[in-house]
Amino acid sequence: MIVTRFAPSPTGRLHLGHAYSAIRAHDLARSGGGQFLLRIEDIDGTRSRTEHVETIMADLAWLGLAWDGPVVFQSARLALYQGALDRLREERLLFPCFCTRAEIAEAMSAPHGPANVYPGTCRGVDAAARMNEPHCWRLDMAAAVARTGTLDWTDRGETIVAVPEQQGDVVLARKDAPASYHLAVTIDDAAQGVTDVVRGRDLFEATHIHRLLQALLDLPTPRYHHHDLLTGPDGERLAKRHGAPTLAALRESGMDGLALADDLRRGQLPNGAFHT
Structure with a gap:
């Protein structure tokens, strides 16, 4: 059975790039009758915010993405x-x-x-x-x-x-956190039985480290699917620091989330403002 996951950090609101990755992970699981999991990577205690967790869940529901089982929080897995x-x-x-x-x-x-x-x-x-x-x-x-x-x-x-x-x-x-991204994500994917990791190609290089940790800790190796990133008109990838429009803002503007999700599946983006 295919098991995928979406694992955002609650340090800000989700944008279209997050939506694209979540949709791909969700659809891969559903295409094989598998499970789509939601994990909140809140190990950074100084930047994680509860209100962002609530917004993440609302955004996914607005897009028509339902996850299986309880939401897992990294802060409970130290x-x-x-x-x-x-x-x-x-x-x-x-x-x-x-x-x-x-x-x-x-x-x-x-x-x-x-x-x-x-x-x-x-x-x-x-x-x-x-x-x-x-x-x-x-x-x-x-x-x-x-x-x-x-x-x-x-x-x-x-x-x-x-x-x-x-x-x-x-x-x-880290000095300010009990585990780095590399360690936490590798352990969590194995513990949750993730068979297929769907994420942006910006994390491709990190996979070299994750594969090594899997071998050192006797953990299984999932299949990886690193996809292209969504970028803005300036060619920069969509990111919080670049002022990408948030899903919450689009949702509050009255946009149809289900229609947006279908557009992203077809490679179409709002008003043609962004491209892959």
């Missing part, structure tokens, strides 16, 4: 993330990092330094005397890749070879 972190620490695959963003940016800008990749400053450092300082936990990428060997996944029917080492020692537990 013990699962902690268990995974404990396991990786015990296997010596994590190390604490005390670097500030400014220190990392300075190291990355140094001559002959790694481009856009954490330079490994804290790897191998004796941190026992510093554990009372703010720190995140990073994956020792070299050790992790040596442990798993070559990995791949299926993306829209194509086999993709994972190259997580290109992203360096990624953060799995």
Whole structure:
């Protein structure tokens, strides 16, 4: 049975790009008589808002998208993330990092330094005397890749070879949150039995990390479907920070949500203002 999910963060209101992704995930599940799940990724306690959760549910209902089972909240699953972190620490695959963003940016800008990749400053450092300082936990990428060997996944029917080492020692537990996106989403998809992950191609690179974590934690690998993004007239992808129109605003304007959903399925967008 196909199981898909829509997993927004309640840090703002949904826009047309969210609607497009949710519709694709919903329709894939329904086409195979499967389940469509709703997960709220509210692990960022400083930015998540209850009112946004209520708006997300209202927007999905307006689009005619019904989810199966109870809504799952990441904030109620912290013990699962902690268990995974404990396991990786015990296997010596994590190390604490005390670097500030400014220190990392300075190291990355140094001559002959790694481009856009954490330079490994804290790897191998004796941190026992510093554990009372703010720190995140990073994956020792070299050790992790040596442990798993070559990995791949299926993306829209194509086999993709994972190259997580290109992203360096990624953060799995932030200084200000008990788990990173990479860790939480990988564990949640497995725990919920998600068979098919439908999401925008902006998250394609993250899948290299997720495939590695699946191997390290003995988790199943779902099929992936990274779709094109909706963009504005300026070519920028629709996003909160770019002022994309929210579904709530369209809903409040009197637009027909079911008609909008059908238009998105056909690749048509309101007033031709946006394109894929």
